[in-house]
Amino acid sequence: MSTNSEKMEDLVGKDYEHGFVTDIDSDTVAPGLNEEVITFISKKKEEPEWLLEWRLKAYRHWLTMEDPTWAHLDIEHIDYQAISYYSAPKKKEDGPQSLDEVDPKLLETYEKLGIPLQEQKFLAGVAVDAVFDSVSVATTFKGKLADAGVIFCSFSEAVKDHPELVKKYLGSVVPAADNFFAALNSAVFTDGSFVYIPKGVRCPMELSTYFRINASNTGQFERTLIVADEASHVSYLEGCTAPMRDENQLHAAVVELVALEDAEIKYSTVQNWYPGDENGVGGIYNFVTKRADCRGDNSKVSWTQVETGSAITWKYPSCILKGDNSVGEFYSVAVTNNYQQADTGTKMIHLGKNTRSTIISKGISAKKAQQSYRGLVKVSKSADNARNYTQCDSLLMGDQCGAHTFPYIEAKNSSAKVEHEATTSKIGDDQLFYCLQRGIKEEDAVNMIVNGFCKEVFKELPMEFAVEAQKLLGITLEGAVG
Amino acid sequence: MLDIKELHAKVEDKEILKGLNLNIKAGEVHAIMGPNGSGKSTLANVLAGRNGYEVTKGSIEYDGKDLLELEPEERAWAGVFLAFQYPVEIPGVNNVYLLKAAVNAIRKNRGEQELDAVEFLALVKEKMKLVKMKEDLLNRAVNEGFSGGEKKRNEIFQMAVLEPKLAILDETDSGLDIDALKIVSEGVNSLRSPERSIILVTHYQRLLDYIKPDHVHVLSNGKIIKSGGPELALELEEKGYDWIVETEAA
Ligand SMILES: Nc1ncnc2c1ncn2[C@@H]1O[C@H](COP(=O)(O)OP(=O)(O)OP(=O)(O)O)[C@@H](O)[C@H]1O
Numbered sequence: 001m002s003t004n005s006e007k008m009e010d011l012v013g014k015d016y017e018h019g020f021v022t023d024i025d026s027d028t029v030a031p032g033l034n035e036e037v038i039t040f041i042s043k044k045k046e047e048p049e050w051l052l053e054w055r056l057k058a059y060r061h062w063l064t065m066e067d068p069t070w071a072h073l074d075i076e077h078i079d080y081q082a083i084s085y086y087s088a089p090k091k092k093e094d095g096p097q098s099l100d101e102v103d104p105k106l107l108e109t110y111e112k113l114g115i116p117l118q119e120q121k122f123l124a125g126v127a128v129d130a131v132f133d134s135v136s137v138a139t140t141f142k143g144k145l146a147d148a149g150v151i152f153c154s155f156s157e158a159v160k161d162h163p164e165l166v167k168k169y170l171g172s173v174v175p176a177a178d179n180f181f182a183a184l185n186s187a188v189f190t191d192g193s194f195v196y197i198p199k200g201v202r203c204p205m206e207l208s209t210y211f212r213i214n215a216s217n218t219g220q221f222e223r224t225l226i227v228a229d230e231a232s233h234v235s236y237l238e239g240c241t242a243p244m245r246d247e248n249q250l251h252a253a254v255v256e257l258v259a260l261e262d263a264e265i266k267y268s269t270v271q272n273w274y275p276g277d278e279n280g281v282g283g284i285y286n287f288v289t290k291r292a293d294c295r296g297d298n299s300k301v302s303w304t305q306v307e308t309g310s311a312i313t314w315k316y317p318s319c320i321l322k323g324d325n326s327v328g329e330f331y332s333v334a335v336t337n338n339y340q341q342a343d344t345g346t347k348m349i350h351l352g353k354n355t356r357s358t359i360i361s362k363g364i365s366a367k368k369a370q371q372s373y374r375g376l377v378k379v380s381k382s383a384d385n386a387r388n389y390t391q392c393d394s395l396l397m398g399d400q401c402g403a404h405t406f407p408y409i410e411a412k413n414s415s416a417k418v419e420h421e422a423t424t425s426k427i428g429d430d431q432l433f434y435c436l437q438r439g440i441k442e443e444d445a446v447n448m449i450v451n452g453f454c455k456e457v458f459k460e461l462p463m464e465f466a467v468e469a470q471k472l473l474g475i476t477l478e479g480a481v482g
Numbered sequence: 483m484l485d486i487k488e489l490h491a492k493v494e495d496k497e498i499l500k501g502l503n504l505n506i507k508a509g510e511v512h513a514i515m516g517p518n519g520s521g522k523s524t525l526a527n528v529l530a531g532r533n534g535y536e537v538t539k540g541s542i543e544y545d546g547k548d549l550l551e552l553e554p555e556e557r558a559w560a561g562v563f564l565a566f567q568y569p570v571e572i573p574g575v576n577n578v579y580l581l582k583a584a585v586n587a588i589r590k591n592r593g594e595q596e597l598d599a600v601e602f603l604a605l606v607k608e609k610m611k612l613v614k615m616k617e618d619l620l621n622r623a624v625n626e627g628f629s630g631g632e633k634k635r636n637e638i639f640q641m642a643v644l645e646p647k648l649a650i651l652d653e654t655d656s657g658l659d660i661d662a663l664k665i666v667s668e669g670v671n672s673l674r675s676p677e678r679s680i681i682l683v684t685h686y687q688r689l690l691d692y693i694k695p696d697h698v699h700v701l702s703n704g705k706i707i708k709s710g711g712p713e714l715a716l717e718l719e720e721k722g723y724d725w726i727v728e729t730e731a732a
């Protein structure tokens with residue numbers, strides 16, 4: 001028998017299952033970024049003048065900003081002029097009114113991805129708003145949501161149908177000038193999802209969006225805005241996969257969540273974008289700004305993420321705990337394999353009194369992958385009795401990978417209680433041997449141990465997502481499982 | 483059933499087993515005693531196929547097969563079970579879930595029908611009684627936070643469920659209180675059968691009051707230096723190991 005670490009590395013190699021390109025004519029703008037392109041996008045989407053102005057302002061600010069430098073990321077320079085900023089699948093007539101009108105090729109693509117866009121999903125209680133490249137092509141089950149007064153639509157539709165809500169909340173959590181990628185997104189975002197839950201409403205189903213990047217060399221810039229009005233409740237699921245590509249593709253999304261008094265938002269992500277091949281060629285660059293504003297008293301936002309994809313991930317879903325007694329949670333599993341790099345974590349900004357935050361981060365690295373956890377817990381002067389609990393665990397598979405933990409704590413109020421625990425472990429030969437001795441095959445054993453390691457996070461995911469996440473973990477780490 | 487000939491094995495370039503011979507017939511219980519560091523656990527690990535334990539010489543025939551040719555999981559499928567001296571904790575992995583995976587992996591590889599949830603539960607219930615296993619231990623993560631004695635009992639419980647052909651119990655009695663020792667011993671005794679062989683590694687003759695061995699061996703410095711019947715254990719209890727080791731050296 002070879003050594004365990006060698007064997008484990010064999011198991012780690014599994015081809016990306018979702019690597020194929022759909023052959024559809026795209027209506028793509030020439031590469032490059034300037035005010036004309038932004039105006040083109042805005043016109044194409046028939047946006048009001050104020051939004052165009054907002055975009056241009058963001059763009060002008062972006063021009064003054066510098067490319068961020070990366071602490072623990074090894075990244076090639078990105079040529080922003082080589083990227084095409086708009087691409088839409090061609091539609092028959094005015095666009096699909098129902099699934100029957102959606103390009104069958106698209107549906108086939110989703111089918112291959114195992115995205116159940118059709119009736120099954122409805123039976124499972126999930127409405128799907130699918131984003132293919134930059135334009136939403138199908139939205140289902142709006143009726144049921146409409147009955148509850150819930151608005152769940154593409155961002156473009158929201159701009160047309162609910163301009164007052166968009167205008168009020170857009171950029172109110174992540175200002176256009178917040179950071180380099182947020183500014184870029186604000187200038188060129190093409191679509192995304194919009195959710196509004198009215199006062200006192202519990203959203204009758206889990207909301208789900210699948211993003212997919214398809215057209216070659218097209219950066220994708222989604223914009224998601226979720227507003228939970230007073231005493232409302234919503235659970236939102238985001239899942240991502242992308243076809244195989246050689247060029248690196250930039251992805252810079254912005255997600256803004258607003259929770260008003262007594263409102264609760266649960267935002268779950270499974271991210272499975274193409275990570276590049278085993279030599280580190282290709283893969284998605286995933287630079288996301290996700291932030292929640294717990295604006296009202298007693299509000300709560302919970303981020304749960306399972307990150308297995310992308311060549312480079314840079315992402316810190318954060319909570320601004322403004323309202324008194326507001327609660328922020330961050331549960332994360334990040335898996336990096338081969339040459340993948342991830343720099344992820346969260347920021348919990350305590351402003352209100354009695355605010356509480358919990359951070360559970362599980363990082364798994366295999367082969368030559370590098371991963372950093374970066375977390376900021378900030379307790380302002382006004383935040384009496386703020387509480388934070390942080391737990392950061394890293395699991396290493398093999399000895400060429402790395403895990404780094406950077407917890408930053410700034411407490412300006414002496415009543416704050418901030419706890420931090422961190423562990424780093426190697427997947428134990430003794431754990432593995434124990435399972436083998438009981439007759440369990442090595443890949444199943446690894447799968448079992450890794451899933452056990454992630455359990456605290458998986459239990460935060462909605463049931464069907466948890467199953468998917470476990471499967472994904474298996475695929476990412478284990479090769480030919482089952 | 484098990485025939486070990488002139489076995490030499492090393493760990494991290496250090497030779498631990500130095501020409502060990504042992505023959506065990508089906509249905510027999512053999513106790514292996516010996517000073518700390520003499521190689522008892524090393525033998526157990528070599529039998530189970532643990533990585534890093536390199537056999538440099540000798541042979542092990544098990545059930546007509548060359549045991550050394552088999553991967554650890556294949557040995558388990560073939561009926562080899564090791565109750566660990568130090569059972570490892572596996573956080574987040576449910577104890578009974580692991581056991582079900584084990585049962586079905588073994589059955590599948592023997593070409594038997596896998597057990598469904600109901601059948602498995604019935605089996606678990608039956609075996610729980612045998613070793614008076616507490617139910618809450620089943621639903622906790624594998625060995626996580628278990629007391630020393632609970633870990634040992636869990637090993638025997640697993641053995642009862644997996645029904646091995648060759649069970650190697652590495653100091654299962656250490657850390658058990660008097661009542662637990664009795665219960666575990668009764669459990670082991672009830673698993674004695676003409677098809678099942680058991681190797682008991684122990685430091686204490688007390689265990690052998692409960693589980694009567696057919697043979698007792700003394701392992702010292704990587705070799706079996708004395709074998710006898712149950713009376714040998716009593717003699718060891720009284721005199722310690724020095725007298726044999728000295729006799730041997732003389
Ligand atoms: N992984 C290892 N690396 C180095 N030495 C080892 C290793 N494993 C075992 N040894 C050594 O091999 C020798 C035999 O160890 P083993 O665990 O087999 O003894 P034992 O007879 O089971 O002792 P005890 O009664 O204390 O359980 C000891 O000297 C021990 O230090």
Ligand SMILES: [Mg+2]
Nearest residue numbers: 522523524567
């Ligand atoms: Mg030992």
